[in-house]
Each structure stands twice: as structure tokens, then as C-alpha cells.
Amino acid sequence: MKALMSVGALVGVIGLLLLVGMIFDVVPSNTVRLVEGYMPMQMITELAIFVGSFAGLSYMLSAMGMGIPRFWQGIAFWAFILLYLKFRVYPPIPFSVRAMYGTVSLVAVFMWMSSNEEDWKKFKQPIMNVMDAQTGMNKLLRYAYLILLPILIGGFSYNAMVPKSEEPIELRTVHPAPPASTKVHGKTYVLQTSQNPYRVNPEGKYDQEYTNANIVEQGMGRLMKPNANPWDQNAQGYLKYVREGGEIFFQNCHFCHGDNLNGRGLHAFAFNPIPANFTDPGTIAQLQETFIFWRVSKGGIGLPNEGFPWASVMPPWEQHLTVDEIWKVILFEYWHTGYYPRTWD
Amino acid sequence: MRKSASQKLGVAAAAAFGIILTSGQIGIPVVGAEGLPEGFKKGDLAPEPSAEMIEAGKRVYFTKCVWCHGVDGAGDGPGADRLWPRPRNFNQGTFKIRHTASGELPLFDAKKPIAGQNDLFETVTHGLPGSAMPSWEGILTEEQRLQVLSFVTTQLVKDRKFTDKQSETQTILQLTELKAKPANAESVKRGSELVVERKCIECHGTEGRGDGNAFNLKDDWGFSIQPADWHKCWNFRGSRQDPYNVKNIFRTFSTGVNGTPMPSFADNTTVDERWDIANFVNSLCERDAEGNPLPIDPLTDKPKINFVVPANLVEGEIPADLENEAWQKAPRRYVAMGGQITHKPRNFVNRIDDIWVRALYNDKSLVYLLEWDDRTKSVAEGKLPWAPTQVNIDVKEQDPKTGEEGSIAANQNNYKVYNDAIAIEHPVKWKELPAPIKPRYLFGTNDQFPVDIVKWEADGSIRAFKGTGWDKDFEERDTYEESLKVLKAEWKNGRWYVMIQRPLGNKKDQDYDEDTFFEVGQYVPTVFFAWDGHNGDAGRKMAVSAFFYTFLNPPIPRETYIYPAVIAFGIVLLEGWVMTRRANKRKGKTL
Numbered sequence: 001m002k003a004l005m006s007v008g009a010l011v012g013v014i015g016l017l018l019l020v021g022m023i024f025d026v027v028p029s030n031t032v033r034l035v036e037g038y039m040p041m042q043m044i045t046e047l048a049i050f051v052g053s054f055a056g057l058s059y060m061l062s063a064m065g066m067g068i069p070r071f072w073q074g075i076a077f078w079a080f081i082l083l084y085l086k087f088r089v090y091p092p093i094p095f096s097v098r099a100m101y102g103t104v105s106l107v108a109v110f111m112w113m114s115s116n117e118e119d120w121k122k123f124k125q126p127i128m129n130v131m132d133a134q135t136g137m138n139k140l141l142r143y144a145y146l147i148l149l150p151i152l153i154g155g156f157s158y159n160a161m162v163p164k165s166e167e168p169i170e171l172r173t174v175h176p177a178p179p180a181s182t183k184v185h186g187k188t189y190v191l192q193t194s195q196n197p198y199r200v201n202p203e204g205k206y207d208q209e210y211t212n213a214n215i216v217e218q219g220m221g222r223l224m225k226p227n228a229n230p231w232d233q234n235a236q237g238y239l240k241y242v243r244e245g246g247e248i249f250f251q252n253c254h255f256c257h258g259d260n261l262n263g264r265g266l267h268a269f270a271f272n273p274i275p276a277n278f279t280d281p282g283t284i285a286q287l288q289e290t291f292i293f294w295r296v297s298k299g300g301i302g303l304p305n306e307g308f309p310w311a312s313v314m315p316p317w318e319q320h321l322t323v324d325e326i327w328k329v330i331l332f333e334y335w336h337t338g339y340y341p342r343t344w345d
Numbered sequence: 346m347r348k349s350a351s352q353k354l355g356v357a358a359a360a361a362f363g364i365i366l367t368s369g370q371i372g373i374p375v376v377g378a379e380g381l382p383e384g385f386k387k388g389d390l391a392p393e394p395s396a397e398m399i400e401a402g403k404r405v406y407f408t409k410c411v412w413c414h415g416v417d418g419a420g421d422g423p424g425a426d427r428l429w430p431r432p433r434n435f436n437q438g439t440f441k442i443r444h445t446a447s448g449e450l451p452l453f454d455a456k457k458p459i460a461g462q463n464d465l466f467e468t469v470t471h472g473l474p475g476s477a478m479p480s481w482e483g484i485l486t487e488e489q490r491l492q493v494l495s496f497v498t499t500q501l502v503k504d505r506k507f508t509d510k511q512s513e514t515q516t517i518l519q520l521t522e523l524k525a526k527p528a529n530a531e532s533v534k535r536g537s538e539l540v541v542e543r544k545c546i547e548c549h550g551t552e553g554r555g556d557g558n559a560f561n562l563k564d565d566w567g568f569s570i571q572p573a574d575w576h577k578c579w580n581f582r583g584s585r586q587d588p589y590n591v592k593n594i595f596r597t598f599s600t601g602v603n604g605t606p607m608p609s610f611a612d613n614t615t616v617d618e619r620w621d622i623a624n625f626v627n628s629l630c631e632r633d634a635e636g637n638p639l640p641i642d643p644l645t646d647k648p649k650i651n652f653v654v655p656a657n658l659v660e661g662e663i664p665a666d667l668e669n670e671a672w673q674k675a676p677r678r679y680v681a682m683g684g685q686i687t688h689k690p691r692n693f694v695n696r697i698d699d700i701w702v703r704a705l706y707n708d709k710s711l712v713y714l715l716e717w718d719d720r721t722k723s724v725a726e727g728k729l730p731w732a733p734t735q736v737n738i739d740v741k742e743q744d745p746k747t748g749e750e751g752s753i754a755a756n757q758n759n760y761k762v763y764n765d766a767i768a769i770e771h772p773v774k775w776k777e778l779p780a781p782i783k784p785r786y787l788f789g790t791n792d793q794f795p796v797d798i799v800k801w802e803a804d805g806s807i808r809a810f811k812g813t814g815w816d817k818d819f820e821e822r823d824t825y826e827e828s829l830k831v832l833k834a835e836w837k838n839g840r841w842y843v844m845i846q847r848p849l850g851n852k853k854d855q856d857y858d859e860d861t862f863f864e865v866g867q868y869v870p871t872v873f874f875a876w877d878g879h880n881g882d883a884g885r886k887m888a889v890s891a892f893f894y895t896f897l898n899p900p901i902p903r904e905t906y907i908y909p910a911v912i913a914f915g916i917v918l919l920e921g922w923v924m925t926r927r928a929n930k931r932k933g934k935t936l
Contacts, residue, residue: 033483090643131927146920154913161905165653165896168868216408223489224408231407231416250412250424251745255686255693259413259479266428266477267683267695269645272652272891299687301815311892313787315687319737336408 002063008056015050019080023087034090043089050080070122074109081105094169172273175287176307184297184318184326191290196341197324198245198331202236211238211331216338230335238331245332248325252317261336271313278337285339292330292341296321381516382611384523384599384619385446388515393508394455394495402496405489410497413477418501420566421747426754427693428477430582431568435497438505439565439604442468442583446516447601447609450507455495461521465494467585474588474646475580518599518611525591526620528628536625539618543610548572550720553629554839559720559879560758565604569758572607574718574839577699578630579639579647586646589630589638594623631679631701639679647699648679653894654871656704656711663705663712665832665844672714675703680873682888687787690740694753695888696720697875700767706897711863712832712846715767715873722836723878724803725764731884734810734819736788738884760881765836767843768800768874770812771861771895775870787872787889788812788819797822797861799829801843803878807831811859822859868894 021027034042054077061067068076082105085098113123133139181190201207214228229235230243249257256275258265263277278284284292294302300312317326334341381387394402406414413432415421420434433440443451443464451464458466469490472480481490498507505513526532540546540553550556553575564570573581578588583597598619601609610619631648633639639648659671666672680702684695700717731738746752770788772778773795789796789812798810798819807829810819832844850862863869873890876882 131924132931146917146924149920150913150916153916154909157912158905158909161908162901163866163899163905165655165894165898167652167894223404226404229404229407231411246412247423250422251427252686254412254424254477255427255684259477260409260481260484262484264479264644267686269642269647269650270681270683270698270890272650274644310790313683313687313889313891320689320691 005056005059005063008053009060010053010056011049012053012057015046015053016080019084019088023083034088039089046088047081047084050084054080069126070113070119071124071126074113074123078102078106078109170308170311172308172311173306174282175291176304178291178294182294182297182302184293185323187323189290189293191288191294194290194293196289196293196327196331198238198241198327200237200241202238204237207238212340214238214242215335215340224335241328242332242335245325245328245330246336248321248329249332252320253329256313261333273311275314278333278339281339284333284337284341287342289330289334289341292333293326296326296329297323382446382599384519384616385516385611386519388445388452388517390508390510390513390515391452391454392456394491394499398455398492398495399499401489402492402494403500405485405493406496406501409481409485410493414501415747418497418503423745424477426743426745426747426752429694429754429757430476430570431566431754432477434566435501436503437565437604438502438507440465440468441602441604442473442597443600443603444518444520444596445600446518446611448603449515450502450505450513452515452517453494453498453507455491455498458491462517465498466490468583469494471585472646473582474584474586475577475582480586480646518596520592520596523595523616525595526617526624528591528624532621532624533628534625535618536621536623536628539614539622540625543614543622545622548606549575550839552576552838552840553626554718554720556720556839559839562606568754570605571720574720575626575629576631576718578627579641580698584646586641586643588641588646589627591620591623591627594626595619598622598626634677647681650681651678652891653868653896654678654702654704655896655898656706657898658900659705659707661707663707663710663832663846667714667833667842671705672703675705675714678702678893680890680893682873682875682890685787685874685885685887685889688737688885690738690742690884690886692880692882692886692888694757694880696877696880697888700873700875700890702873702893704895706849706863708849710830710846710848711895711897712844713769714833715769715843715845716840717767717875718840719765719836719877720839721877721879722803723762723765725878726762729763729883732818733884734821735884736816736818756881758879760879763878763881763883764802764804764876765841765878766800766802766874766876766882766887767841767845768798769845769847770796770798770872770874772796772870773811773859773861775861776864776867787815788817789814795859797859798874799845799847800874801831801834801845803834803836805831805834807845825859863895863897865897866899868896871895 018027018032022031058068058073082098082102085093085101114120129135130138130141130145133142178191180192181188183189195206197206199206199208199211201210214225216224216228224230228239230239230246232239235243250259254261254265255267256265256271257263257278258268258275261278262280263275265275268274276283295314297316297318299316300309300314301316303309303312321329411422413420413422413424413428414435415425415432418435420432422432425432438450440451443449444462445451445464452459452462453465454463461467468478469485470480470482472478485493507513540549546553546557548555548557548562549572555572555574557572559571560569562570562572578584581588581593581597584590584593587593597607599609599611601607601611610622614622631639641647642649655676657671657675664671678701680700682695682697682699684692686693697717697719700715703714705712705714731740743751743753743756747754772789774793778794788798792813796812798812799807800810801807807826809822809825809829811822812819828848830846832846833842834844835842848860850860861869871893873893875888876886877888880886882888
């Protein structure tokens, strides 16, 4: 038990030092990366480890006779959560959201502190001590608080009222409802029934099983399956079309959507919102192939109002690409990310 | 055309010869022990990677890299021609970013990477900012990165061998052991003198904006390249995602950039002098008002963007003088620019990747101060072959065929020269649009929600257009120019300074159907466009920004002072109440 607690304490100290290092920019903030797509899980795990190691730390300290009073434990834990949210999470979350999490964790701290009568007494004792001001130190503290509190709260409210020029928040629907059908190059495509004509086997027959078998491995560092090289000179059918789609992608799309299809292309940084990240399980993996066909053909301008057509610079690619080229690009996007499109059934 | 090209080549050759000649005269070679330049030491060649690693690396290469670098690694993949700078041609083993002496192969060891000195591994890990090469960290595992490099160094580098003891040597810059010199004023000043003395400014320009020899530079493969702009350190190729770190500049300066006209200065500068130069170059990089490095967005490796352009109120006339206190105090915003690839002709290679914007207003007008780096001052050589207002011009686009005649890369510095230009677009009736809705990103939604575009060109003209939709031509507004004014337009050492004044538009006699009107304390959607005349930019071939907001800073209202005072007083009362109550309770208890 003691050994376990010491390990916990050690982890806690290292973790805390890392976080402090990040806050003061001593340690580069990307030392331990939050992995895209796994970020929420990683954060919950990290926080759980922290809670465990704090327990260890507090156990060790009280075993050594240097236990931290309940009151300061609560305050420190709350401060830790706030700092963690501010400095650990990238891209940064807005203050309003942090304030929300802050309130929730404050309530949690109160619940933890008031879980039994003994703890609650210990927790509020320092506050009562200051209010009663029995000792000289407490008296001094009381006067300090009495003066500081109105100044601080007045200052905060002044700060909140001074006119600010922060970017207005816009809530955008990322996947707006598609139309029932779309007309591209003079031909109407019903989104429910259309299929990608390039999911074929080397014999040229429509074959989902064959394309499935050639989709790259999933997971970070996705790579093609052995013997599924679209650049092989003998590649036929599906794999040949993947290569052709890739060529079109790298001549037109990767400037924004990036070499790794993660929305970080050469021009991506100039746009707001930045282009879609296809490696994120929330994008093309959640959508039908025909949805992508509609989006690629019509671009930002074809979006309904809730999709903020004015915020997307996505060109209507039907003006630059043929229908066949669009289907091939879509084929490539699924092959490269290792995802399989959602189907209607 | 041919003649001028060969002329340019001649000039370049002469200039290069001149530089070599003069640098030879100035620099008495500084040679340390073992006959090596100061700061370097001999290294050993790395062993050949295992066959399994090479085979695994092939899979990585043909999934991730082949699209730009090509099947044979010749830098001619399908994406190559629309990129500038172009992807690396691996065949000759020429790599730019190294810790090794000029002309040598970079450091790469598939087995035992030396931290901080494994050049190719670090390039793949951190990418090459300012180019299309992304950071592969977090995408490929460390193992995969080593594997793909094993494949590249053994199979795709064809003319040289990383393990050939007969022909290859390694002279390694001991960067980890050299302590950086503090960047004090003295060191920076000496650096500024040295860059003149060592002729750095002949290519990089007197202000270091890369405008010195903007046309004639070519790499080993005959593709045009341009000298680095020292003011945009986040675009330094070897910056390793740490742009303000002076060590990166020191390294580039010490080892040179293979395959380009940038030589190594290891032989004719002391380590001390190199630190001075590096400190000086580093000091030029854009910083905030307090002189701190700009915060860099780790997702993009570019400065973080604030989408609000705040304009301060000025009493009386708005000054046209940059040194004026009002301009000095005005917050400066970084506006990132991307290529316009929606309309033909599409701009895949946009040479203007950012502009800096400040704004001031008084009771009548609003002035934008736009500054951007452009290596060349371009004024039109002839008339546009189409009307400047035309949309979707059916110009034959160049096929993305790599390196061949007529390709984008081959043409890069041979475009017809048009006017450098800048434009500001505002939606006219932004107030009438429901809350978040803005007009269609480029050129307005329809007749009901048009945009107003004010465009300045390097020939000195200022014109106004009305855009009424995506696919519709602009209408030129004949009378509106009279109310516009160019307070300043100057190109100096690779940078444009342009001040455009426009009316606020909230006068009764203003035409609300065509003029944007500005209201204090409101977010007015704003888009910026920029054209580089030497890039053949004209019409729709331009660089575009996202939607920014112009915000006229309101004077602070009186309530802002009153309410907090009231609140503070309330807190005092509350405190009194709590204290008395507590005191009474305690008394009651003790009694």
C-alpha cells in the first residue's frame, strides 16, 4: 500500500512539475501531446491519474507529519483544474467554457469536502478562524480581506464592463442536412441511391468487399496494407483509381486539406474556420459517400444557411473537375484515412 | 522572353562570381584544430539501415510521400508543380537543412539518432515551415519516420551513398556544445554591420526582406527560388517549429543551404561573428508592441490570428505619418493570406502570405494602414487581356506537369508583370443581415446584399467596385472614388506601406445601397485581397484573407466607472452584515 502510494506521489510530483513548466514556458507545451481524436479520453485519463497521485501525495505528506489542511487541499485542487484547462488543452477553449467547468469542479470540491461532517468542519475552520479573528495573524488577514474583496470584485466588474473587441462567437453546423438530390454537370444524382462507380475489383465489377480489403489500416500512422500499393505498375481497378484520385487530390485539394488530409494545408492557416480534417473520426467517417459528393461538387457556396456558406472558401469543384474526378477523389480520401463511408442501411 | 531570361542568368552568374570573389578577399579562413572550420568536428558515417527497415519504409513512402516527391523521389509527384518552393528531389542527395559542412550529406542514422543532430529525422518530424512539407510528428510514429528515411536515403538518393567511406565525409557542426551569445545591443549592432560586410544584403535586401536579388536566383535544378525574408522567421525552413530560436539561424549560416546560392560562411567567419549575425537576423523578426516574440500557433506554425481589427478614435485629421503617435499606438493585426483557387485563373502559388493591418478613425473617415512584404515593386507593363471586373475568366490554366516547359514552376519568374495591388471588401448592408450571416465570402450574395470593394493599385489608382454575387462581374463605381483618398503609398526595400482613407458612410446623404456604413462598437465584416504583380496576379488571381472584423473602438461609457464602484460599495455593506451577524452569534453562544 505504502509503495503504491509513493509511486502515486512521485507521478503526481512529476505531473505537477510538467504542468508548471508548461505554464512558465520552461517545458515546451507540446512535450506530451494531446492526440487528436483521442483528446477527451486522454484528458479524462490524465485527470484520473492526477487525482490518484494527489491522493498518494497527500497520504505521503500526512505520513511524514506534514499533512496539508483540508481547506488548502480543496483550494489547490480547484486551482489545479483551472490551470490544467487553461494551459494543457490546445487549441485553447474559450473563457466561458472554462468558467463553466470551473463552476462544476468547484461544486465537486464542495461535495468532496462536505461528504462527512468531520471533513466539512475542517474545511470551514480556517474561514471561521479568519472571521472570528482570535489571533493577531487572523485579525490582520481579516482586515486584508475586508479591504481586498471590494477592490477585487469592483475591479473584475470594471474589467468586464470596459468595451472589448473580441471576435463574436459563431456557432456553425458542421454537417448541415444535405438535399435529397443534387444536379452536377447536368445530371441529377439522388443522394440516397447513388454509388461511387470506382469501388470496383480488378475485373471492373462493383465490389465493396474488394475495396474493403484494400483500405489502409486504421489508427495513428495509417499506412497502406502490404501489397495494396496504388503506385504499383500492375495496379488495376480500385487501386488504380485510388492513385488517380490521389493525383487529383494533390493537385487541387491538399493546399487546404493538407498532405495528410488533416486540414492543415499550405493555405489552411489563412481561413476561418480552418478546412475539414478528414482524419478526425467526426468527419468523412460519419458521412455517406454521396454527402461528400454533394459537398465537393457544390463547395461552400452550395451550403444551406446553417452551414455558413459565407465562412467556407471551399470552391464548387464541379467548375474545375469532372464527375468522374470527384468520385475518384472521394475514393482516395477514404483509402488514405482508412475509413469506410457510412451506408444508408 | 528567351533573351531576357538568358540575360538574367548571366547577371546571376556574374553576381555569384562576384560574391565568391569578394568573400574570398574579405574572409581570411578561420580554421581551428585539425584544419576544420571553427565549431565543427569530424564525424563518422552512419551504418546502413537494415533491409527490413527499408522495406517497411517503402510502404510509408508510397502512402504518404510519393504524392509530392514522386515515384523515383525526383521531386516530381502529381502535386509538385503547383507548389513553390518545390518538393525536394532526393536523387542527388542534396539537402538544405543540415548540421554538416557545405556540400556534405545530412546527418541520418536509422539506428541511433543523436538528438539535435539527426537532420533528416528532424526535418520529417517538424516539417519545413513556409513550405508544403508538414510536420509528421503525431502522424507517423518515430519508428515509421526512421523507416521511411531508411528507404529514401538508400533507394531514392541515387547519385551518392550515405555509407560510402571513399567519397563521403562528415564534418559536423557542434551546435549543442556552442553556447549562444546573448543578443545584446552590441552583438546585434555588430551583426548588422557584418551582414553588410559579408554581402548578405545583396540577396536578402537592405532591410532583410529577401528583396535583394529577387529574380535571378535558381536552385541546382534550375527552378527559381527566393532569398528568405528575415522578418518572417516562422517561414524559415529549418526553424524546427521554434522560429525565434537563434540557433537555427546560426546553423543555416554556418552550414549553408545545399542546392541553393546560399553558401556556408563557416570558413570566413568566427563562431563569435556568426552568433552576432544570427542575433541580428533574429532581431528583425516581427514582434509585438512590447518587443516580445509573437505567439505562434502550433497547429499552423504561423502567428496566432486575432480576427478583430480595432480602430482607435483620432481627434481631427488622421495623420499620414507612420511615426505619428496615433499610428504607433494603434494595435497591429496579422492577416494571413491564402491563394484564391475558386475562380479561374486560380492562384496556387500565392507569394503574399500575410499582411499587417492597422486602422484609425475620426468623425468622418476611416483609414486602413496596410503593410506587406513584396520582394518586387511591380507596375503593369501592359493592359490586362480581360476587363479587370470580369469573373471566371476562361484563361487556359497551366497543366500541373512537373518541370516541363510551360509548367507553373518553369514560369515562376517569367509572368507578365501586372500592378501590385491591395483591396478591402465590406458587405454593404451588414446590419440588415440576421445575426451571424455575412454576405457570400467573395464578391457578395446578390443584388440585395452587395459588397463594396476599394482597390488600390501600384500605378497610383484607387477605384471602387460593387460586387453582387459569386458569378457576376463587378460594377465599377464612377463617382465614389472622389470620396476615397490614398494618404500614403510607398514601396521601400521589399515592403509596401499603403494608407487608404474611406468615408464612414453614416451621413444622411450617403447611398445606403452601395456604401458600407460603419458604426462605433459594431463588428463590420472585412476581407482583404492582395496581388503580387510579378506573380502574374491580376483579376481573380490573387491572395485572399478570411473574414475579419473592423471594430471602431467606442469611447468608454460613464457606466463603466459607476457600476463597479456601486458593486464594491455593496460588497462592503455585505461584509459588515456578515461580520456583525457572526459576532452576534458567537456572543450568543458564549453567553
